[in-house]
Amino acid sequence: MRSKGTVCVAMSGGVDSSVAAAMLLRRGYDVIGVTLQIWQESQTDPRHSGCCSLGAVEDAKAVARALSIPHYTFNYQDSFRRAVIHEFVEEYAAGRTPNPCVTCNRSVKFHELLDQARELGCDRLATGHYARVRRYAGRHRLLRARNLEKDQSYVLYMLGEEQLSRVMFPLGELESKASTRRMAHELGLIVAEKPDSQEICFVGPEGYRGFLRAERPGLALPGEIMGPDGKAMGLHGGVADFTVGQRRGLGVATGEPLYVTKIEPETRRVYVGRADALFQREVVLDDVVWNSDLRDGSRVTAKIRSTMPAQPARIRRGDRVELRFDQPVRAVAPGQIAVAYRGASVVAGGRIVSS
Numbered sequence: 001m002r003s004k005g006t007v008c009v010a011m012s013g014g015v016d017s018s019v020a021a022a023m024l025l026r027r028g029y030d031v032i033g034v035t036l037q038i039w040q041e042s043q044t045d046p047r048h049s050g051c052c053s054l055g056a057v058e059d060a061k062a063v064a065r066a067l068s069i070p071h072y073t074f075n076y077q078d079s080f081r082r083a084v085i086h087e088f089v090e091e092y093a094a095g096r097t098p099n100p101c102v103t104c105n106r107s108v109k110f111h112e113l114l115d116q117a118r119e120l121g122c123d124r125l126a127t128g129h130y131a132r133v134r135r136y137a138g139r140h141r142l143l144r145a146r147n148l149e150k151d152q153s154y155v156l157y158m159l160g161e162e163q164l165s166r167v168m169f170p171l172g173e174l175e176s177k178a179s180t181r182r183m184a185h186e187l188g189l190i191v192a193e194k195p196d197s198q199e200i201c202f203v204g205p206e207g208y209r210g211f212l213r214a215e216r217p218g219l220a221l222p223g224e225i226m227g228p229d230g231k232a233m234g235l236h237g238g239v240a241d242f243t244v245g246q247r248r249g250l251g252v253a254t255g256e257p258l259y260v261t262k263i264e265p266e267t268r269r270v271y272v273g274r275a276d277a278l279f280q281r282e283v284v285l286d287d288v289v290w291n292s293d294l295r296d297g298s299r300v301t302a303k304i305r306s307t308m309p310a311q312p313a314r315i316r317r318g319d320r321v322e323l324r325f326d327q328p329v330r331a332v333a334p335g336q337i338a339v340a341y342r343g344a345s346v347v348a349g350g351r352i353v354s355s
Contacts, residue, residue: 003028008032008125008126009033012197014056015189016128016171020127024126036113092212094265097333100201129169129171141345146172146175147177224268224270236251258272261273286321289350292345294342297315300313300348302315304337308329323340337351338352
């Protein structure tokens, strides 16, 4: 049978990317597996760290052997540190809440790796993301996955026409994660029951707070916790220990639940307030990527975290881009990503700069 073309599959060593490679083989493509080595010094035992660790590379190689496809490992440690880790630390140092998966997709997987795929003679790049790409009205569109519980279109919002024309997401049409694991079992892949990675891939057992303290000691300097009345309530051990919306671990005793509402790294102050202070309707975006010619005031649904259901909103286009939600949303933090949808299509996304 004549090949449909050559596809480079980004293989993280997990079940999703492994099954994506197998699905493309079944469809008649020639497949080349590629794994990016990005583990960092902070991972005290990189063999058992998250995706793209030493252990993950070995799993990807084993799957490639089982599928009888070529496999290459490329050292992206330096570029990953420059693009992803540097931004992660700088954003937290500025009091913002970054999404390193978005940064990795934008700067590494769908930029540098796309170039790498071309150098390997591949027509397309495929990953194990749960999303879909469709071409209509003369352009490629990014769509949510068929399985909304696993949908990852949120972290792919930045893909433009040139990128979408060259990427494939084979898992996007699957109805459930159980379907993915069932296919892996049928193929006898050793990763069939491998747990999904839940942590930030480049931090070690100390978690992201310990990672930030090691990377930027200034984030571990003590400061004041400011109460709802604007007065100091006590001291904390470093702004790296806090995120907007956090309730536990505040280190202050009160007769009512309090939550982190704002972080000021420049003054080392952490502000806390009552639950109602966390809710707001309007957010302002920058670095917006438009995937549709939306008019000012268009109705959309939108989310500010990957795991939250998309909520009805209106998008405003002017000197600045604003999302106004029909109902207040909780714990909006500068640095988060907001993504807007029309139906199943991703139509816009950008970084929250204020609320």
